[in-house]
Amino acid sequence: MSDQIKSLLHQYGDDILCSEEFQSAFGQTHHKCMTVAEHSLGVAVVCLHMSAILQKMHIPVQERSLTVAALCHDLGIMGRHEKYKNDFECFGKHPEDSLEVIRNMIGEDEYDDIIENSVRRHMWPLTPVPPKYHEGVMLTAADKISAVMERLGRSPARKLDLRKVRQGS
Ligand SMILES: [Fe+2]
Ligand SMILES: [Fe+2]
Numbered sequence: 514m515s516d517q518i519k520s521l522l523h524q525y526g527d528d529i530l531c532s533e534e535f536q537s538a539f540g541q542t543h544h545k546c547m548t549v550a551e552h553s554l555g556v557a558v559v560c561l562h563m564s565a566i567l568q569k570m571h572i573p574v575q576e577r578s579l580t581v582a583a584l585c586h587d588l589g590i591m592g593r594h595e596k597y598k599n600d601f602e603c604f605g606k607h608p609e610d611s612l613e614v615i616r617n618m619i620g621e622d623e624y625d626d627i628i629e630n631s632v633r634r635h636m637w638p639l640t641p642v643p644p645k646y647h648e649g650v651m652l653t654a655a656d657k658i659s660a661v662m663e664r665l666g667r668s669p670a671r672k673l674d675l676r677k678v679r680q681g682s
Pocket of ligand 2: 552
C-alpha cells in the first residue's frame with residue numbers, strides 16, 4: 514500500500530478513526546473472520562486505490578465523502594444481535610442505521626448527498642436500487658472486493674498499523 518493511500522486515509526478519516534463509534538467497531542466480528550472496523554478500513558483502502566486509478570483517467574472523485582462513506586458504511590451494524598431480529602432484517606436496515614451514526618458523528622455541515630446516497634445504497638446489487646454517484650458504485654464494489662479478500666486472508670487493511678488506529682492515533 515502506498516504512503517499516499519495511508520496519508521489520504523488519515524487526512525480524511527482521522528476524526529472518524531479516533532471516534533468512540535469507530536473504536537468500538539474493533540469489538541464486533543464481521544464476515545466471520547474480521548471486525549467491523551478492520552473491514553471498514555479495508556473498504557476505504559480499496560476505494561482510495563480505485564480513486565487513484567480514476568483520477569489518472571481524469572475522472573474526478575470526491576475523496577473525502579468517499580472515505581467517510583467507506584469508513585462508516587457498516588457502523589450501523591454495531592450491536593446487531595440485540596438490534597435486529599435476524600440476518601434479513603440486519604441486511605435491510607443497517608445502511609439506514611449507519612447514516613444515523615454518521616450524522617451524529619460528523620454533523621450536518623460535513624454530511625453530504627454523496628455520503629448519504631452511497632451508504633444508503635451500498636448493498637446494491639443485492640438490493641434493487643443502484644447508487645446515484647460513481648463514489649457509491651466504487652463503495653459497493655470495494656465492499657465486495659474487501660469481503661472476498663478478507664475471506665482469503667488477504668484483507669486490504671493488512672498493511673495498516675492497526676495497533677496505531679486502535680489507539681486512535
Ligand atoms: Fe453493509
Ligand atoms: Fe461492508
